[in-house]
Amino acid sequence: MSAPDDTTSRVRRRRMEIFAFLFLTAVVMPVLAVGTVGSTGLAVWIYQMFAGPPGPPASPH
Secondary structure (H helix, E strand, C coil): CHHHHHHHHHHHHHHHHHHHHHHHHHHHHHHHHHHHHHHHHHHHHHHHHHHCCCCCCCCCC
C-alpha cells in the first residue's frame, strides 16, 4: 500500500520543484536585478551630487 503514496509524494515534490524554479526565475531574479541596477544608479547619482560630474576639470579661461 505504500507504493501509491510514494508515487504521489514524488509527483507532488516534482510539482513543487517546478513551482520553485519558476518563482525564482520569473519573480526573484528580476526583482534582484532591478534592485541592484537601481541601487547602483542611486549611489552614483548621490556620489556625483557631492563630487561633481565625471570628466576633465573645467579650463581656467
